[in-house]
Amino acid sequence: MEQMQAADGTPLKRSLKRALRRQKLRALALVAPLLIFVLITFVIPIGNMLFRSVENQIVENTLPETISALKDWDAQGGELPSDDMFTLLYIDLWLAQEQKLHTRLGSRLNYEVSGVSSVFRKTGRRVGRFDTDIYTEQFTELDPAWEDPTTWVALFEDDAAADALQLTARTWDRWSDYLVSEDEDPAAEDIQDFLFTALHFDLSRAEGLTEGPPILQSAAEVAGSFKTVNLKEAFADADNDWADLELWQTLKLYSPTYTPGYFLNSIDMQKSLDGIEMQPANEQIYITLFGRTLWMSLVIMGCCILLGYPIAWLLANLPARKANLLLILVLLPFWTSLLVRTSAWKVMLQQQGVINDVLVWIGLVSNGDRLVMINNQFGTIVAMTHILLPFMILPMYSVMQTIPPSYLRAAKSLGATNWTAFWRVYFPQSVPGIGAGSILVFILAIGYYITPEIVGGTQGVFISNRIAYHISSSLNWGLAAALGTILLVIVLMLYWAYDKIVGIDNVKLG
Amino acid sequence: MKLTKTLFATTALGAAATLVVADGHMAGDMTLVSWGGAYQASQQKAYVEPYLADNAGVNAVWDESSAEAVAKLRAMNEADNLTWDLVDVVASDAIRLCDEGLAMEIDHDELLAPAPDGTSASEDFGDLIVSDCFIPQIVYSTTVGYRTDAEGWSGTPDNICAIWDTENFPGKRSLEKRPIGNLEWALLCDGVAKDDIYDVLETDEGQAQAFAKLDAIKDQVVWWTAGADTPQLLADGEVVMGSTYNGRLFSLIVEQEQPVEMLWDAQVFDLDGWIIPAGLPEDRLARVKDFVRFATDTQRLADQSKFISYGPARASSAPLVSTHADLGIEMAPHMPTDPANAENTFLYNYEWWADYRDDLDAKFQAWLAQ
Numbered sequence: 111m112e113q114m115q116a117a118d119g120t121p122l123k124r125s126l127k128r129a130l131r132r133q134k135l136r137a138l139a140l141v142a143p144l145l146i147f148v149l150i151t152f153v154i155p156i157g158n159m160l161f162r163s164v165e166n167q168i169v170e171n172t173l174p175e176t177i178s179a180l181k182d183w184d185a186q187g188g189e190l191p192s193d194d195m196f197t198l199l200y201i202d203l204w205l206a207q208e209q210k211l212h213t214r215l216g217s218r219l220n221y222e223v224s225g226v227s228s229v230f231r232k233t234g235r236r237v238g239r240f241d242t243d244i245y246t247e248q249f250t251e252l253d254p255a256w257e258d259p260t261t262w263v264a265l266f267e268d269d270a271a272a273d274a275l276q277l278t279a280r281t282w283d284r285w286s287d288y289l290v291s292e293d294e295d296p297a298a299e300d301i302q303d304f305l306f307t308a309l310h311f312d313l314s315r316a317e318g319l320t321e322g323p324p325i326l327q328s329a330a331e332v333a334g335s336f337k338t339v340n341l342k343e344a345f346a347d348a349d350n351d352w353a354d355l356e357l358w359q360t361l362k363l364y365s366p367t368y369t370p371g372y373f374l375n376s377i378d379m380q381k382s383l384d385g386i387e388m389q390p391a392n393e394q395i396y397i398t399l400f401g402r403t404l405w406m407s408l409v410i411m412g413c414c415i416l417l418g419y420p421i422a423w424l425l426a427n428l429p430a431r432k433a434n435l436l437l438i439l440v441l442l443p444f445w446t447s448l449l450v451r452t453s454a455w456k457v458m459l460q461q462q463g464v465i466n467d468v469l470v471w472i473g474l475v476s477n478g479d480r481l482v483m484i485n486n487q488f489g490t491i492v493a494m495t496h497i498l499l500p501f502m503i504l505p506m507y508s509v510m511q512t513i514p515p516s517y518l519r520a521a522k523s524l525g526a527t528n529w530t531a532f533w534r535v536y537f538p539q540s541v542p543g544i545g546a547g548s549i550l551v552f553i554l555a556i557g558y559y560i561t562p563e564i565v566g567g568t569q570g571v572f573i574s575n576r577i578a579y580h581i582s583s584s585l586n587w588g589l590a591a592a593l594g595t596i597l598l599v600i601v602l603m604l605y606w607a608y609d610k611i612v613g614i615d616n617v618k619l620g
Numbered sequence: 621m622k623l624t625k626t627l628f629a630t631t632a633l634g635a636a637a638t639l640v641v642a643d644g645h646m647a648g649d650m651t652l653v654s655w656g657g658a659y660q661a662s663q664q665k666a667y668v669e670p671y672l673a674d675n676a677g678v679n680a681v682w683d684e685s686s687a688e689a690v691a692k693l694r695a696m697n698e699a700d701n702l703t704w705d706l707v708d709v710v711a712s713d714a715i716r717l718c719d720e721g722l723a724m725e726i727d728h729d730e731l732l733a734p735a736p737d738g739t740s741a742s743e744d745f746g747d748l749i750v751s752d753c754f755i756p757q758i759v760y761s762t763t764v765g766y767r768t769d770a771e772g773w774s775g776t777p778d779n780i781c782a783i784w785d786t787e788n789f790p791g792k793r794s795l796e797k798r799p800i801g802n803l804e805w806a807l808l809c810d811g812v813a814k815d816d817i818y819d820v821l822e823t824d825e826g827q828a829q830a831f832a833k834l835d836a837i838k839d840q841v842v843w844w845t846a847g848a849d850t851p852q853l854l855a856d857g858e859v860v861m862g863s864t865y866n867g868r869l870f871s872l873i874v875e876q877e878q879p880v881e882m883l884w885d886a887q888v889f890d891l892d893g894w895i896i897p898a899g900l901p902e903d904r905l906a907r908v909k910d911f912v913r914f915a916t917d918t919q920r921l922a923d924q925s926k927f928i929s930y931g932p933a934r935a936s937s938a939p940l941v942s943t944h945a946d947l948g949i950e951m952a953p954h955m956p957t958d959p960a961n962a963e964n965t966f967l968y969n970y971e972w973w974a975d976y977r978d979d980l981d982a983k984f985q986a987w988l989a990q
Contacts, residue, residue, distance in 0.1 A: 213719035224979040228971055231719060392831075393979075395986040461792075462857045485842055568797075568843060568988040576985070582691040584978060585716070 156598075163591035166369040169361070172215045173202040174284075175277070177365045185359045186383055196341040196352075197311050200237065201281055204304040207234040209288060221586050222371070222380075223360045229349045236348035241339045245306035248336050253325055256301070261325065263297045271322045275312040281305060310336060359383055372592035396576070396593065403572045404600070406491060407555035413495040414502035414551050415544060422506035422543070427515070437507075444500040452561045455493040459484040459565070485567030493565050498554055502547035509543030545617045549608065553601055573597060648678040650907060653707040656684035658871065662927035663708070663757075665945070667915040678907065689713060693722045693897055704897055705908045711891040712970055712977075714754035719974070723753035723895040731755075731909060733917040735936035744918070744934045748891055750970050755916055756893040756933035758924065761956040761965065762801055763887035765854055765869040766861035768879045773860075780886040781809035783861065784837055794850045794862030797843035799984040800973055801863070801888045804966060806833035808886055818972045827980065831987050843988070854880050866956050870929035874947065874954070884961040888968050891933065931957030 116125040170177045175198040183191050206212040216230030249256040262282060265271050272279040282305065286296035313326075313333035345352035363381055364371065371381050378394040379386055388394070421440065425433050443451060458464045461480045469475040483489055513536060521531040559574040566572070573593060580590035608614070652668070654660040660682060668680050685692055689709050696702050709717065717723035728749055732741035742749060748756040766777050766789070774788045782789050783805065795802050807817050807826065810833045820826035842859055844850055850864035851872040869882045894916070896908055914920065921932035922940035929951060932938065941952050952958050956965075 210721040214721060217716070217719055220975060221978050225975045227719065228975045231974075393982045393986050395982065395989050398989055460856065460858050563845065582688045584981065585690060585694065585720075586978070 159591045160595055161591075162588055163372050163595050164368045164370065165588070166364060166371070167367050168215055168218050169365050170367055172206050172211050173199065173361075175199075175280070176202050176361070180358075180362050180365060183358070183362065185355075185362045188355070190342070190353065190355065191358060193340070193342050194311070196345055197307060198277075199345070200240065200242070200341050201277075201304050201308055203233060203237045204302070205281075205284055205288065207237055217585070219360060219364060221375075221584075221589070222364060223356065225351065226357065226360065229351045229357065233345065233348045233352070236344075240303075240341065240344045242303040242307045242341075244337055244339060245310045246301075246303050249306050249309065249329060252329055252332065255325055256306075256329075259297050259299055259301055262301060262305070265323065265326065268322065271326055274316055274322060274326075275309065278305070278308040278312045281308040307339075309333075310338075372588040373596070375589055376592040376596055396573070399571070399573045399576060400596070400600070403556055403574075403597075406487060406494075406570070406572070407552050410491055410494050410498060410555045411502075411548050411552045413491065414499055415548065417495065418499055418502035418506055418547065419540075419544070422503050422510055422540075425503070425507045426510035426513070440500055440503050443496070448497060448560060449564075451497055452493055452564050455489070455496070455565060456484060459489055459492065484565050485570070487566075487570040489565040489567070490562050490570035493561050494555060494558060497561060498551045501550045501554060505546040505550065506540065506543035509546070510540050513539045542617055545608075545612055549605070549617065552604070556597065556601060648675075648907070649681050650678055650705045650904075650911065651681045651683055651703060653683045653685050653689055653704050655686045655708065656682075658867070658928055659930075660684065662924050662930075663915075665927055666924035667920040670920070671911055671914050675910075678911075690716055690720075690722075693717060694720065696897075697722055697899070702897055702899055705900065705904055706912065707895050707897060708757070708892065709895055711750050711754060711756070711893065712973060714893065714895050715751045715970055715974055717895055718751045718753035722898055723751075724898045724900070725752040726755070726896065728755070731913060733913050735918050735934065737936065739936065744936050746935060748933050750891065753895050754891075754893050755895065755912060756891050757916060757921060758892050758928075758930035758933055759889060759957050760892060760930045761866050761887035761889050762796070762863055763866050763869065763885075763956075764861055764863050764883040765850065765872065765880050766883065767854060767857065768881050770860040776881070777861065777883055778885070780805055780883065782883070783863075784809050784833070786837060786840060789860065791860030792840055792842055792858065793837065794842045794844050794853050794859045794864075796863055797845050797988070799980040800968070800977070802834065803827070803830040803980065803984075804888065804968075805886065806830040808966070809833065814886075814966065818969050821980075822972075822976070827983065831983070834987070854878065866954075867929050870954050874949070884956075885964050886966045887956060887961075888966045889956065890968055892930075893933065925951050925955065929954040929956075931955040 114122040116122050118125075176195065179195055179198050180191070183195070203212055206215065212230045212234040213227070216227040219230075220227035255261045263286075266279055266282050285302075285305065289296045289299055309329075310333055313330045314336070316330055342353075351357045363383065369381075374380055374386060375389075376396050378389045378397050380389050421436070425436055425440070427433075428436065456463075460466070461482065461484075463484075465483065466475065466480040470477050470480065475481060483492070517535050517539070518531050521535040522528070526534065556572075557574050558572055559578055562570055562572045563575050563578075566575070574597075577590045577593050577597075580586045580593070605614075652663075654663060664682075672678060672680060683704065686708050689707050690713050693704070693707065696704070707717075707723075714723060718725065728742045728745065729740045732745075732755065734740050735744045745756050748759070750756075764777070764780060764783065766782070768776075770789070770791055772790050777785075777789060783793055783795075803821060804817050807820055807830050808814060810829060812820050812826075812829075821830065842853060842862070844853070844862070844864070847865050847868055850859070850862035851868050853859040853862055854872065855876070855878050866882065866887065869880065872878050873880050873882065894912060896905070896912070900908065916934075918934055918936045919940065921934050922937040922942070924930070925932055925937075925941045926943065926945040932941065938957065941955065943949060944951055953960065956962065
């Protein structure tokens, strides 16, 4: 059979395909701005946040030599790491303090163990004054060329030498990378003590170095007999905690690049040498807060349904003029600033506030025992119910508007009582509106932050208040990210459960 | 086609606006970060306005973000887009910014002006230079104010332990919702000697002791988070006594004439000052250095106390403290640094808190939630 052809003579199939592809491309181009916007402002930040909650590269990046050597150290053996480890730590810390990274690591580890922050700060100040200059002196005495950075540059261009001096070669690479990143020339900078320390470390272990440049060979011969520095003592002298097992155990515990530590912390657990354990009872807080957040959000949602349903019903059933006025009354607070409304509740609810004043004035409450209605859960529930009420009323209203009044009349004409007519005929049709409003209110409530902060006191605060604290105050972004991730997962799970039980198709916004 | 034209025009305008902003720093926009409110106003009047009068090309832009300065600077650092030139922070934040490498380490003697008598800046500021990155401006203290018309009181509070004396001074109290300061006061009022407090607080038993002491008044406490809370609560009569910054109490008592008095006992000394963000480009750094040198000299720091009752951080500024710019009253007796007020002060241990704040904050929050 002959192929169908388009007007220009190409086969119809191909022509059709081309047209379709063009259409698809045009459609993509039309949604592209939104797609890019969503990607940049939503997907990437959330992905970034999820990543932060497990990311722990800082330990290994700051102390690479120490961490790789720590793998072979038995943390439960009850013995401090060997002297070699202190040499590696010295090299790592020297480079870290030069780049001002050591205090960052200190702050990171301080989230796990109190006091590490100052250990790193103190040691960072002292590490440049350790007595390692004796290595520098001894090498330069042997051959003044050691002092010349060009000797070093030449030395590590030679692969054989770099193979023989592994630690020194790696250290030299890190040093020259750092200098290059600072726009400086490794061939022009003074050779520092820590490089000689690394060199001595390698040479005193290299037996019978027969290859390589003569300067290296002659140094290798005598390096074993050099005067040495006890860096273990030097560290213990800078801060006694270095002679303490706990610090080393912490380092080992938090050395992996990815850690479940933040997630464990956010459910009141912690890593320990014996595995995972609960936090001490006086530091457990997050499970309580998650539970409270969920429970109070449910209560707020319930209050909104109870208060919102009759209003939505009125809105849907009153004559248009009255309904519009009522709608404006619903929307007016919706348009008012959140902070203003919350502060207004403060004025209303406080002990010297409007409600208490009225109660005292009409004699229901004596002046001595005014009601406590704020800085507790009650205050949070009242204020948040008020703030979230429009989110419940509006979807309910738009669903109820679509329910024809004739159904109720039909039910009544067939003999139903008012209640039966409402409960069996009207209510089931309004359920999608309740569903939509409930999801909206619950999800908004679960992430609320500013209202609980202002009126919540100690018992009425939510998990988001802790997330905000860790973001802006304690700077423990990893923990904040883990808490946020858990909150996100809870919401998704509840959404899934809702879909299974009620069915998401039963949710209508109008 | 009209639409297209409008679109083009808008885009072109937008592009032009971006250019102006991008070029703004060269034109002399200097972004200063501070706390807003009366404190920022005092800085504006005491040294920003005089500086701008002498440097017509420079324009100062305020950003009231000091409360979130550490988090924002970290975010700017990660995004590699530093928009701030000079940041006002409390000392503990300065230490953290320095630790994180987000603030620039400075040589105080080289950067800052010496005192009029030639004393070097580092000596003039003395111990108040608590970090290599920190340029102190003022000393403030967190202290207690109380209502003079509280019902059912016998006597008037004369020391910090009045907070715990619910028998003689019944009524609600407001305390800051953080462990710092409160734990020290608790131990102090539980009989621990002032010099031993941090040693005691370092141990589990000491922490338990402090929390137990706070337990005694827990149901009487309203916890505040913003400096304006306590003055408001005191003015409303919601609490009968409460802790806050001395400058806030000063304006409540002197400017708003409320029936409130303040206690100068065991007030917690703290510092506020500038840091220069790390990684400023050369031209902006040079301008900021010039401004800081001017803004922290002896006369300027003394001038600031005309507008707010915080003590100048330089020793040489103290004798120059004069009268309030509007009210005309002597400011010296309202300064936390005034000898009569500073008879029994409490020095806040920055290093100690840098180590223990994460741990104790978790414990404090867990205690609050119980």
